[in-house]
Amino acid sequence: MWRQHLLKITLPLPLLSAGFLLALSLGVAKSPAEFDWLDILGEGVVLLVAILWLTLIISSRPAGRVTEWLYYGSLLLVCSFFLDILDEFIRYPDHIRTMSWLESLPAPVGMLALTYGLVGWHREQRIINRQLQGRELLLRDHRLLDPLTQLYGVDYLYAVLARDIQLHRAAQQPLSLLMLNINQFAAFNRKQGMAAGDDYLVKLSVLLASQLRASDVLCRYAGDRFVALLANTNQQQAQIFAQHLQQQLAVLSDGEEELSLSLVASEVTELTAAKALQHAEQLLQRAKAQTPLPAMQMS
Numbered sequence: 001m002w003r004q005h006l007l008k009i010t011l012p013l014p015l016l017s018a019g020f021l022l023a024l025s026l027g028v029a030k031s032p033a034e035f036d037w038l039d040i041l042g043e044g045v046v047l048l049v050a051i052l053w054l055t056l057i058i059s060s061r062p063a064g065r066v067t068e069w070l071y072y073g074s075l076l077l078v079c080s081f082f083l084d085i086l087d088e089f090i091r092y093p094d095h096i097r098t099m100s101w102l103e104s105l106p107a108p109v110g111m112l113a114l115t116y117g118l119v120g121w122h123r124e125q126r127i128i129n130r131q132l133q134g135r136e137l138l139l140r141d142h143r144l145l146d147p148l149t150q151l152y153g154v155d156y157l158y159a160v161l162a163r164d165i166q167l168h169r170a171a172q173q174p175l176s177l178l179m180l181n182i183n184q185f186a187a188f189n190r191k192q193g194m195a196a197g198d199d200y201l202v203k204l205s206v207l208l209a210s211q212l213r214a215s216d217v218l219c220r221y222a223g224d225r226f227v228a229l230l231a232n233t234n235q236q237q238a239q240i241f242a243q244h245l246q247q248q249l250a251v252l253s254d255g256e257e258e259l260s261l262s263l264v265a266s267e268v269t270e271l272t273a274a275k276a277l278q279h280a281e282q283l284l285q286r287a288k289a290q291t292p293l294p295a296m297q298m299s
Contacts, residue, residue: 008058008071015075016082023083023099027092040088047081054078064172066124069117076110124171146220148198149205157219157227161273164217164229168268175268176238178228178245179280180208183260183288185224200259204249211245227277238265262288 054074061067083103092099146153152160161177168175182188182204189197208226209218217229230238242265249261264283270276 012054012075012078015079019079019083019102020086022102023086023090023092026096026099027090030089030091034091036088040085043081043085043088047078047085050074050078050081066117066120069113069120071117073110073112073114073117076106076113080104080107080110149201149220151205151209151226152217152219154219154221157217157221157229157277158273160217160219161229161268161276164231165268165271165273165276168231173232174234174237176230176233176235177266177268177276177280178230178238178242179221179264179266179277179284180226180228180249181262181284181288182224183262185259188259207248208245211248221277227280233267235265235267238267241265 054071057067057070057074061070080103083099083106087099087103145151164175182200185197188200204226205218205220208228212218212228213230215231217231219227219229221227230241233241242263246261246263249263262284264280264287266280266283268276270279
């Protein structure tokens, strides 16, 4: 998130520094006896709150039009409040009104910009809430559960992935998929029996579910295949998560020499659930072809 806002992170310091140098060039420092500590405390708290708003916007918002309005509105308020508190330490000649104008103008403009940004944020939140309400209705439909693993099945996967694609595109947040395949699972069932295969699936499902975050969604995509939806996760983060998951899955595979697991991570850039899953399947097939069985792999 911080990498999206490098300019926004560095911009306040030169602006505030320029304001401070301008104030020093136009006025003279007051003596400590002239300080009004009550005013300094009140104006200082207001400035700190505005800086906190600015920090929260940078740290929690993705790049986009709404974020621009929120950021620059808050930045103007920070500049205005900063110049205002400088009055408590620097005295300006009566005939110089420059600092007074610079204090007064940014605040109303910043409030208007911030308000416009909040309206846009409200619209975004309404879209997100509608998506989450629809997702909650799906969660209550137990017919979508896989009877063996108690994970959601392919119908739910398509439905929730389609909704998450719309949701994350509206909020300009990344969305990634993990696709896992059990190699040679059909041969394992023939040799060890269906009961052994079912037992392995249940253990694998429990292990996968225990490693995912609360915001992630795990589904049984096919008989020997699982898909996890990673909310607000880009390609690099998904790769790191896949590496961690691979280490945990190695423990399960150690007891089953006839089985291996292939795991791929991909960020969703497609516009439909079908195309996103098709892309993940292509990555999975290439990954399986590149590494000889039964070694574990991740791509």
